[in-house]
Amino acid sequence: AQSVAQPEDQVNVAEGNPLTVKCTYSVSGNPYLFWYVQYPNRGLQFLLKYITGDNLVKGSYGFEAEFNKSQTSFHLKKPSALVSDSALYFCAVRGMNTGFQKLVFGTGTRLLVSP
Amino acid sequence: NAGVTQTPKFRILKIGQSMTLQCTQDMNHNYMYWYRQDPGMGLKLIYYSVGAGITDKGEVPNGYNVSRSTTEDFPLRLELAAPSQTSVYFCASSPETANTGELFFGEGSRLTVL
Numbered sequence: 001a002q003s004v005a006q007p008e009d010q011v012n013v014a015e016g017n018p019l020t021v022k023c024t025y026s027v028s029g030n031p032y033l034f035w036y037v038q039y040p041n042r043g044l045q046f047l048l049k050y051i052t053g054d055n056l057v058k059g060s061y062g063f064e065a066e067f068n069k070s071q072t073s074f075h076l077k078k079p080s081a082l083v084s085d086s087a088l089y090f091c092a093v094r095g096m097n098t099g100f101q102k103l104v105f106g107t108g109t110r111l112l113v114s115p
Numbered sequence: 116n117a118g119v120t121q122t123p124k125f126r127i128l129k130i131g132q133s134m135t136l137q138c139t140q141d142m143n144h145n146y147m148y149w150y151r152q153d154p155g156m157g158l159k160l161i162y163y164s165v166g167a168g169i170t171d172k173g174e175v176p177n178g179y180n181v182s183r184s185t186t187e188d189f190p191l192r193l194e195l196a197a198p199s200q201t202s203v204y205f206c207a208s209s210p211e212t213a214n215t216g217e218l219f220f221g222e223g224s225r226l227t228v229l
Contacts (some may be wrong), residue, residue, distance in 0.1 A: 044207075103218070107156060107157045108155075
C-alpha cells in the first residue's frame, strides 16, 4: 500500500530564511511524487512533481524539491521564504504503474512565514 | 479560464436531508474526482470517473453517489446527510490517469451537517 508522511504539522520560518517542508513516502516500485499548496479558502494548486530524471526538481514560485530514493524522501525547499508563502502544503505519491485514483496525500504541513 | 467550478461554496444541512454538490470543468478532461478534506487527515478520494458514463468508488464512498452524463459535469449526491459528512469537498480533473501531469482542483464546497 502507498503512504505518505509529513512529520511536521507546522513549520515556522522568518522571511528571507530558507525553508524546508519534509515528506517521506512508501510505494511499490518507482514513485511519482507531487507537492501541492493550498491557500485559505482555495483549492489545491500544483507546485511541482518528480517523475524521473534529475533528483532536484524546480517548480512554481521558486520552490524546489529533492528526491532521495535511499531515504524515500521528497522534501520541499525554498532558499528565501516570503510571507506570501504562508499556506498549507501537501505531499502526494502514487506508484508509476498506477493512476491518479491511487494518489495518496499526506496530512499537510502548515507553513507560517513571519515578517 | 474557468477550470474546475464547484457550487455551492457553503451549505448547511440538517441530518437526513439530501443535496447535490455540482462540479463542472471546461478543460475537456476525461478524468474527474471527488475528494473530502478533514482537518489533519489530508484528502480522501470518494469517487472518480474515467469518462462519461463510467464511475468508480474511491477510498470513502459510503453515503455518496455520483453520475457522469457528460464530460464536463460530475455531481456528487448526498442522500441522507449525517454529521460525519461535515467536511470540505473538492472536485478535481486531469487529462488522463496515466498522465504524469497534475490534478486541477476546484475551490471547494464547505458542508456542515447539523
